[in-house]
Every structure is written in structure tokens, then in C-alpha cells.
Amino acid sequence: MSSQNPPQERRVVTEIPGPRSRALQERRAAAVAPGVSSVLPVYVTDAGGGVIVDADGNSLIDFGSGIAVTNVGNANPRVAERVKAQVDRFTHTCFMVAPYESYVEVCEALNRLTPGDHEKRSILVNSGAEALENAVKIARYATGRDAVVVFDHGYHGRTLLTMTLTSKNMPYKQGFGPYAPEVYRMPMAYPFRWPGGREDCGPQAAAQAIDQITKQIGAANVAALVIEPIQGEGGFIDPAPGFLPALAAFCRDNGIVFVADEVQTGFARTGDLFACEHEGVVPDIVATAKGIAGGLPLAAVTGRAELMDRIHAGGLGGTYGGNPVACQAALAVLEEIENEKLADRARAIGDIMLPRLRALAERHPAIGDVRGRGAMLAIELVEPGTTVPDAALTAEIARRCHAAGLLVLTCGTYGNVLRFLPPLVIPEHLLKEGLDVLEEAFAAG
Structure with missing residues (x-):
């Protein structure tokens, strides 16, 4: 498999994290100071386009981009x-x-x-x-x-x-x-x-x-x-x-x-x-x-x-x-x-994601706000009908997404915001599939 171009597909073949990632996590615990945390302890072997591939062969859709770092992809040929x-x-x-x-x-x-x-x-x-x-x-x-x-x-x-x-x-x-x-x-x-x-x-x-x-x-x-x-x-x-x-x-x-x-x-x-x-x-x-x-x-x-x-x-x-x-x-x-006109691509990503996120908010009153621009978007989760932050639900939705092969990040002063930062080069089919996974995570509650 080329590290520059892993297959652009979501593939979950083990539980996440799988056995190889768990073994690496044990090594990490003995070697790395615990003050350094990780959102999801899967150990990456390949990444590119809109996916990251872990040591167990799982291929996750990437809605994080290394916290807005890999805008052009994780292994851009240029x-x-x-x-x-x-x-x-x-x-x-x-x-x-x-x-x-x-x-x-x-x-x-x-x-x-x-x-x-x-x-x-x-x-x-x-x-x-x-x-x-x-x-x-x-x-x-x-x-x-x-x-x-x-x-x-x-x-x-x-x-x-x-x-x-x-x-x-x-x-x-x-x-x-x-x-x-x-x-x-x-x-x-x-x-x-x-x-x-x-x-x-x-x-x-x-x-x-x-x-x-x-x-x-x-x-x-x-x-x-x-x-x-x-x-x-x-x-x-x-x-x-x-x-x-x-x-x-x-x-x-x-x-x-x-x-x-x-x-x-x-x-x-x-x-x-x-x-x-x-x-x-x-x-x-x-x-x-x-x-x-x-x-x-x-x-x-x-x-x-x-x-x-x-x-x-x-x-x-x-x-x-x-x-x-x-x-x-x-x-x-x-x-x-x-x-590649990636500023235009960021706007196109927003044009796809925002309507889906707003429709999701209409179905789930725990989503108090949908916001952002381009490919920097977020939803804020609250107790329905209020502005009281719901950090527990936010963490649970993120956990469900991770288990299903979608990497999402949380943020916010109150820990109640799901943020979405897909690579600007993510294929459209993966973008839409990632939103499907997010919707399923909410529906499972």
C-alpha cells in the first residue's frame, strides 16, 4: 500500500482500538509521559486523502486533519x-x-x-x-x-x-x-x-x-x-x-x-x-x-x-x-x-456539510448551535431547550463515531463542542459517508 494514496474507504475490521494498537498503547504507557494525551489511541501506519489507517488495518474517515494541519492531505505528493x-x-x-x-x-x-x-x-x-x-x-x-x-x-x-x-x-x-x-x-x-x-x-x-x-x-x-x-x-x-x-x-x-x-x-x-x-x-x-x-x-x-x-x-x-x-x-x-483551488474546495465542503448539520440539529434538540465557515465547522451540544453545556453527550457521540470509523474532535471551554476539520482534499463520497456516521451516532442515543 502506498502511504501517499491508501484506498479512500472506511473499513472497520477490528474493534477500535484493535489488538495491535492496544499493545502499542501498553508500550506507550511505559515510555511516554501521561501528560501527553491522544484523542483516539489507534496507531497510524498510513494516511492520505480523507483516511487514516491503523496498525490493525482499520481505515478511518478523517474529520480532524491533525487539528487543521494536513489541509492538503497527510502525504501530499507535491x-x-x-x-x-x-x-x-x-x-x-x-x-x-x-x-x-x-x-x-x-x-x-x-x-x-x-x-x-x-x-x-x-x-x-x-x-x-x-x-x-x-x-x-x-x-x-x-x-x-x-x-x-x-x-x-x-x-x-x-x-x-x-x-x-x-x-x-x-x-x-x-x-x-x-x-x-x-x-x-x-x-x-x-x-x-x-x-x-x-x-x-x-x-x-x-x-x-x-x-x-x-x-x-x-x-x-x-x-x-x-x-x-x-x-x-x-x-x-x-x-x-x-x-x-x-x-x-x-x-x-x-x-x-x-x-x-x-x-x-x-x-x-x-x-x-x-x-x-x-x-x-x-x-x-x-x-x-x-x-x-x-x-x-x-x-x-x-x-x-x-x-x-x-x-x-x-x-x-x-x-x-x-x-x-x-x-x-x-x-x-x-x-x-x-x-488545486483549495479555498474554493473548503467552501464546497461547507456547502455539503452545513445543510446536513442543520438538518441534524432540527431532529436533535441537544444540538444548540451549528456554526463555522468553509471546512471549519462545529456543533454545540446542550441540554435541550437551554444553553447548559452537555459535555457527557459530546464525549459519547465522539466515542460512537470513533467506534464506527470516523475520527472527530471535541473542543470548547465547556467540553461540549464537536468540531469538524476534514482535509481539504477529502473525496466527496467520504465526506458524505462521514456525515452518515455522525447521524447514526446521534440516532443511536
Whole structure:
């Protein structure tokens, strides 16, 4: 079986996880720290297109994409070809020691593709958390200010600063304090849970956040406002219309650096190349990772030249940042997105999934909300007729899906959201079959 093209079919031949995966899980328990968890302990041997194949020969439909990483597939031929060629030449020199062209090419592409036609500069790092750390560093240095504004339900990483930026305590923050100073959290425009209702959510939430920033911090003290255009781990919360533009305007009027955390939303996932484009928001700095390199570790910070150029030589960087193998993977990903029109494909996935999810919600009152854009969609489960989260039902539906050969992920501050992130290259028949499995999981209750 070619690892680049396993048969595009759901196939369940053992219970999930099967005996080989269970044996590997025993080895893992003796070797790997338990603080590293897994959604589903099946051990992967092949993956590609819309499936992952485990050690027992089960083939599962993939609605997770490695948490929005394998947008172009797990073993995209264009990515594999570039990576193999680069490995034959060299794997590392450290760009800060002896640079290479592919790092420059990736930065040129990001400067061209991220929102806005202003002059930009980029740096390459290893992870989304590292990108956010550097975005805040740059904003503080360039503005001479200290305060950073983030939003309820947001997730930005696991390092000291980024877990401080992150809203959810368990499991990301519990016991890991004290946290970084000068971080302030504001209300999020969460339409499903906004007290004033969906229609007024965007303007009201923006006005409330701006009022609190002004009164509690002082706009002149804020270096950066950091926000996910659609929140990821916090529950796939798509902010109400008008919220992001109002915040961007406030930042522009007060010299605050608007930082868009596009780590999960970037690279065509939402139907636009970047989620900010949906409402025409142009960030001062964009942090990217996940989908940038087809599964290889790479992330980036792209910002206005007048901000990025302020930092002294040596103030930014890292040993592995912009590794040449990962850079070649990123160039292949960007070619794939453009050549295969994957932003259009993401919208087509949404056009298939959203009507099915909304119809499912009509039949099952435990589904309180259906939301998202493109191939970044979610349903929120509650006690029927209320907004009371039902995390237990969410976990049970996920378990039923897994047992039937569909990999789905959960998320949300309350643990009550099922999120769907199929690869943008998933065949349509698998997409529809995955939705069939989801419907059967609800019907079994």
C-alpha cells in the first residue's frame, strides 16, 4: 500500500482500538509521559486523502486533519517530492548561521498572501505558540507598551506567555502558574451565548470590550490585541459580524498592534486563504502555523515592515526556525492551495456539510448551535431547550463515531463542542459517508 494514496474507504475490521494498537498503547504507557494525551489511541501506519489507517488495518474517515494541519492531505505528493529532494541536499544549517533561499521564498510568499497590500516582513519559527510569543515581543518592542489584550474562550498555546493568553484553565493552565504579567481578558462575541441575542452581539460585544480596555487598562498602555478570527480550541466560535472590524478600527485609532492568530484558521481552511479576509480585516501582524507545511513543524510571523524592522539584529530567531525541509514543504503546500483551488474546495465542503448539520440539529434538540465557515465547522451540544453545556453527550457521540470509523474532535471551554476539520482534499463520497456516521451516532442515543 502506498502511504501517499491508501484506498479512500472506511473499513472497520477490528474493534477500535484493535489488538495491535492496544499493545502499542501498553508500550506507550511505559515510555511516554501521561501528560501527553491522544484523542483516539489507534496507531497510524498510513494516511492520505480523507483516511487514516491503523496498525490493525482499520481505515478511518478523517474529520480532524491533525487539528487543521494536513489541509492538503497527510502525504501530499507535491509535499513529499519537495521534502525528499531537500533531504538529499541538506537537512539543516541554521538560517542564522548560513542562510538558504527557501526560507526567503516562504517569507516572500507570506508577505504577498497575507491580508493587506502594505509592505511586510516575515520570520519563520517552529510552532503556533512560538509565533504568538514573537508577535507579542515585536508589538511590545515597537510600541514601547506592555499590556496585551486577549479574549474569553481564546486558545493561543502552552508556553508560559501563550498559556497566559489562553482562556481555558483545565488542562492547559491548571497547576502551571504563576503566569505572565500584563495580560487582560475581554468578552468574546459568542453569538449563541450572548445575553442580548445574536442580532446585537457584534456591536455590543465590541463596545463592551472597548469600554473595558479604555477604563481598566488605558488604550495608551496596550501594545497588542491578540485574537483568533474564529476561535479554535475555545469552541469554533465565529464572532458575530462587525466585532472584528470594530476592534481593528479601535486598534488603528489608538496605536495598538492588531495581531490575528490565524494558526488554525489559515491556509484556506475557512474558505478564504485567511479568515480575516471574510470581513476585510487587515491585521498589523499575522501568526500562522498548522496548515502551513503539510505536517512538518513550521510557523511564521508576518507583519507591517515598520513594526518588524524595529527589532535589532539577533532579537528574533531560533535554531530550528525555518528549517529547510519544512520550508520546502511549505512552498509545496502553497502551490497545492493555489493550483488545486483549495479555498474554493473548503467552501464546497461547507456547502455539503452545513445543510446536513442543520438538518441534524432540527431532529436533535441537544444540538444548540451549528456554526463555522468553509471546512471549519462545529456543533454545540446542550441540554435541550437551554444553553447548559452537555459535555457527557459530546464525549459519547465522539466515542460512537470513533467506534464506527470516523475520527472527530471535541473542543470548547465547556467540553461540549464537536468540531469538524476534514482535509481539504477529502473525496466527496467520504465526506458524505462521514456525515452518515455522525447521524447514526446521534440516532443511536
